[in-house]
Amino acid sequence: MNRRKKTIFLICVSIIVIFSVFIGGLIIPETALKADFSIKNSSPSLNHIFGTDYMGRDMFLRTIKGMSTSIIIGMVSSFISVVIAVVLGTVAGTFSKYVDGFVCWLIDFVMGIPHIILLILISFALGRGFKGIFIGIAVTHWTSLARIIRGEVIQIKNEQYIKISKKMGKSKFYIMKNHILPFIIPQTIIGGILLFPHAILHEASVTFLGFGLSPETPAIGIILSESMKYITTGYWWLAFFPGLVLIIVVVLFDILGENIKLLINPYTSQE
Amino acid sequence: MNVIKIIFKNSIRMITLLIAVAIASFILVTSSPIDPVQSYVREGVAVSAEQREEIANYWGLYNSPIERFENWGKNILNGDMGTSLIYRKPVSEVIGEKFQSSIILMSISWIISGILGFVLGVIMGVFESSKIDKFIRNICFIISSTPSFWIGMMFLIIFSVKLGWFPIGFSVPIGVSSDNITFSQKLYHAILPAITLSFSSFSNIALHTRAKITEIMKSNYILFAKARGESLFNIIKRHVLRNALIPAVTLQFASISEIFGGSILAEQVFSYPGLGQTAVDAGLRGDIPLLLGIALISSIFVFLGNIIANILYAVLDPKIREGAKYSE
Secondary structure (H helix, E strand, C coil), X not given: CCHHHHHHHHHHHHHHHHXXXXXXXXXXXXXXXXXXXXXXXCCCCCCCCCCECCCCCEHHHHHHHHHHHHHHHHHHHHHHHHHHHXXXXXXXXXXXXXXXXXXXXXXXXXXXXXXHHHHHHHHHHCCCHHHHHHHHHHHHCCHHHHHHHHHHHHHHHCCHHHHHHHHCCCCHHHHHHHHHHHHHHHHHHHHHHHHHHHHHHHHHHHHHHCCCCCCCCCCHHHHHHHHHHCHHHCCCHHXXXXXXXXXXXXXXXXXXXXXXXXXXXCCCCCC | CHHHHHHHHHHHHHHHHHHHHHHHHHHHHHCCCCCHHHHHCCCCCCCCHHHHHHHHHHHCCCCCHHHHHHHHHHHHHCCCCCECCCCCCEHHHHHHHHHHHHHHHHHHHHHHHHHHXXXXXXXXXXXXXXXXXXXXXXXXXXXXXXXXXXXXXXXXXXXXXXXXXXXXXXXCCCCCCCCCCCHHHHHHHHHHHHHHHHHHHHHHHHHHHHHHHHHHHCCHHHHHXXXXXXXXXXXXXXXXXXXXXXXXXXXXXXXXXHHHHHHHHHHHHCCCCCHHHHHHHHHHHCCHHHHHHHHHHHHHHHHHHHHHHHHHHHHHCHHHHCHHHHHC
16 A cells, blocks of 8 residues: 555545544434433443443443534634634735734734633633633634744745736735635645644533533533542543543544645655 | 843733733623622522622722723732632732642643653654654654543542552642641642643654754754764764754743643642632632733743743854844
8 A cells, every 4th residue: 555545545534433423423312311320330331332420321422422512613613713814824924014013913912821721711701601612712723823824925925926916016915815825725724624633622621621511511521520520439431431532533633634734735645 | 232132022022912911811801791799609699689789899890891900900010919709818829829839730740741752852853764753753643632631530540549659639638737748748749740731741842853853864964974973872962952952942931831721621630729720710700800810920921931932042042142243
């Protein structure tokens, strides 16, 4: 198997696994998660491969459902982050020194408050809950991608064809739309996919701290913070498996991003 | 001369950023729909209209936001961050107290993650695309996609619950008066959280160091050193480490922000009463002055880290240090 085949294979596997977790979570009915106290706190077995929790709910189904919620939140909020990053990154690279300075200052500003504290502040401002976590993640994750795009734009700006276009009297906006934006699309796609793991991990962390989704929603952070209460009792499966699934999904997204990067880049796609 | 200019420029930048942080966090916190009076007396407790009126008046909740910000800002400049609602003590006192236990945790893990990350990065970079490189790199990738609080929970399950080597939580033994606590006891309680915390940043440092080292290994001066017949150890000592030092320092200081964020999660898992747990408490129970104070202190921390990195950059790198003399 050569590199290209391996790359495509890895991309397909990641997409299939992520997609099945996502769809699986959507089609699991609420009734499958109802409490059954006769089997509470049972350790992993063939019937319940991840064990059951203190209310006798199947941990496997809860985990998949929680993961699916996390994937939705991660996807939408990283999409918003990417849009912000592209707009600010290109604007900073294209327009005057002052605009550039302002965007850089803005990036420093958002990065200046430790991430989790900023998320806590935003979640607090929006009254906690779904909206707080969603907006919080969307407006805090664009900084590194915006920096990359800005660098890219500045590099492209000095190319001959941009200079010619300028001499031919095209406006800055025209150049940005027709000559710069098409070039940063690959970076943007990859950046967006690689943003995703961060978004999901932060969602889980903030929910774990108690600022995110309400305790009724099935979410990985909620499941893990619930299992914290039982940690001294030795019910290790409550924490172990949901975390493991979270790691697998995050790693798969990383693999997806890295391999698409190899495929999009003409220097590495044919190896 | 050059160094002084850099310090001056950075300080101005830091001051404008800090003012912005103060304004932004103030707007965020005061626009919250969470009723501060209700969260002050805890959820579910009935408060009569008069009592509510009295508390709100006492806090100045009926003043306009600009007036409140003016008041708060003036007090901050005088070093008064207000009174914490949970602890009923001045915020600066609470932060100072909690900071002492947090700083042990953060500095231990900062040192561990810095050294471990750098050493692993150098090993990976020098032996690029060998088996060792692939092995360590995969581990680093997996660790960087693992939430640090989950690692903490696994440590608790394995080392505290199953093996009983370490305490389950808290920064000091239970039932011992605060005068009798020795430094070693504090350290003993901080080990597990500190290791957890260093897991949140060492893999990133290692991967970035690796990228730098592979770049260095491909350079012409390494090729020439090899051609001269220098041993691998000498090449690493004389050429690789020196050139990797500057990016390593930047990475180290940039990781402060990450360590600070990670400490919130690690402290929560180990119920370690530090700054992070206080921030969570303040957020959950609507302690606005304390939350604002912690936000400010943490960003001062991060900005100081950045500034130190920039200054060290200028001091360490002869190109920047001497640059002014030759280039201009």
